[in-house]
């Protein structure tokens with residue numbers, strides 16, 4: 001099989017058409033390939049909230065395109081009005097806030113008559129930067145791995161979550177290309193099943209040997225098989241290097257520490273939030289409990305059941321072996337080292 005990145009594939013997961021944004025509807029993967037067309041910023045915000053598109057860097061890229069759509073009439077007030085609508089779409093992924101701050105600054109930096117053109121160019125550039133960050137992180141990250149590693153990952157931090165080859169999955173893909181990765185164990189990632197539906201799909205499409213496990217198999221696997229590294233992405237990294245990522249990541253980090261397994265976080269600088277001092281201050285998205293008590297519309301819990309649905313958790317930086325950014329590797333993971341690397 002020819003080895004290729006998802007963004008080189010005929011199925012484009014996000015495509016900017018100048019007057020609209022076409023996104024692959026990730027809710028349907030891998031069962032069907034459907035697309036959603038967004039012509040307004042409000043439609044981009046809804047697609048983001050509804051999980052048509054997801055993954056912190058892709059959420060940021062889509063928001064940048066949403067701002068470009070809002071600028072189509074060359075009116076600054078349209079862009080200013082769209083910004084809070086997009087900002088409310090998902091609370092945890094700070095890439096969203098980063099993209100909106102950037103696009104608002106671009107909007108205000110020139111004459112109104114050129115607004116549409118400038119915003120479209122800035123959104124395309126924002127996307128291309130993320131693509132480049134993915135490639136840089138993949139190389140830096142793969143260099144940290146031993147030859148023939150068995151690795152575990154969580155959620156989907158792959159091509160579907162970014163503009164390029166992914167963050168954690170990008171490192172895994174590069175590791176596989178260079179003989180560092182032998183086998184991948186993606187956790188299924190309840191309740192949204194991003195690991196089972198999306199990461200496994202990406203890995204199988206790329207021909208990377210992978211075996212799916214349920215979330216509660218991770219400890220057993222670490223104890224009984226040789227797991228050489230856990231590699232995950234992030235939605236927000238606080239100033240002290242605490243890492244927020246998909247619910248279940250914290251548990252994996254504790255397990256990795258107990259079993260002496262390195263725990264790597266791969267995330268671009270756009271995921272770092274120096275304005276949030278530590279992880280406990282990161283807003284944790286709580287989603288509908290329907291997503292917990294039902295699977296694909298079928299009830300799995302008794303009628304009237306109470307449930308929690310926390311979308312994310314925070315891993316204290318002391319449990320993180322290294323944070324791989326496009327600017328360099330932060331190790332040990334702490335605030336001082338994070339700032340040093342970001343200033344590179």
Ligand code: MRU
Pocket residue numbers: 054055056057093154155156157158161162166167168194232233234235245246247311
């Ligand atoms: O709720 P999701 O699917 O948007 O959550 C995604 C994750 O938690 C990813 O690990 C994170 O965004 C990093 S994606 C490169």
